[in-house]
Amino acid sequence: EVQLVESGGGLVQPGGSLRLSCAASGFILSDHYVDWVRQAPGKGLEWVGRSRNKANSYTTKYAASVKGRFSILRDDSKNSLYLQMNSLKTEDTAVYFCTRDPGDWYFDLWGRGTLVTVSS
């Protein structure tokens, strides 16, 4: 089955760090662009960042709200991708979705999401 599965969410204090994982099955993740999209509780959707595919050297882009604090990393051996989140703020509290991007900035496959709560 073609799917993405996120993990690693949880409760973290402001200023702390967390690493989310996104594992792919049914397809080779390195062939694809991958984006993270988040949704604060009861709110709308916000694009967080993107990793291009291996053919494009895994270059990354980030939303202004997370630039310099978040980074996207890959592990081809595990067919996985990670969102490293540092210097977390309360406003980063959200469900984080891993998505597949055909390269035209839309998202045709989504994981179920993982909840990150930033609170003291």
Added chain:
Amino acid sequence: DIQVTQSPSSLSASVGDRVTITCRASQSIANSLNWYQQKLGKAPNLLIYAASSLQSGVPSRFRGSASGTNFTLTISSLLPEDFATYYCQESYSMSNTFGQGTKLEIK
């Protein structure tokens, strides 16, 4: 930054109704507008990409159209499973801005 204004924010309709949801971009975005459906507690699901292209596996009662900076999602005849929240997303700028969402409820 490109602003995307989605309307209405909520909508009540009955099974069998035809409904229309609109997104207006603050500037030209060509056909770079996508539509998603999200059911409660679930991930969004892509319906339409590039303004009017139907994603594989999505029923043909969903249709997207564009006129200038105005984009429309039309559901031709509502089924019970269509009651959900719908989001548009502009894919023209680096911000990838989503609309505020339209909650479609049963009348």
